[in-house]
Amino acid sequence: MRILVIAAALLALACGSAQAQGRRQPSDGGAKPADNTPKVDEKAYKAALERIPEPKEKYDPWGGARPSEPAKKPK
Incomplete structure (x- = not known):
């Protein structure tokens, strides 16, 4: 009897999470969401890229993991 109760509890938990994945938010009747993304100014973007100094x-990227100059092998 104990095994049956445990199996039923596990089945209920599994079905609950599967049911939650299938839920959807109610729609607003076809209203399109507002465009809240900022507009990109191409001139300002290119000007900012030109101000970045050349290294x-x-x-x-591996400078800390290995030496910058290869070790010389003794003959």
């Missing part, structure tokens, strides 16, 4: 050295 003097090439960036090495």
Whole structure:
């Protein structure tokens, strides 16, 4: 009897989560959502990119993991 109660409880929990995935928000009758995204100013974007200075050295993402110069092998 105990096994039957545990199995029923597990089944109820599994069905509850599956049912929650199928729920949808009520629609607003076809109203389109407002466009709240900011507009991109292309001139300002290009001007900002031009103000970024060029790096003097090439960036090495593995610089901390390995030495920058290879070790010389003794002969």
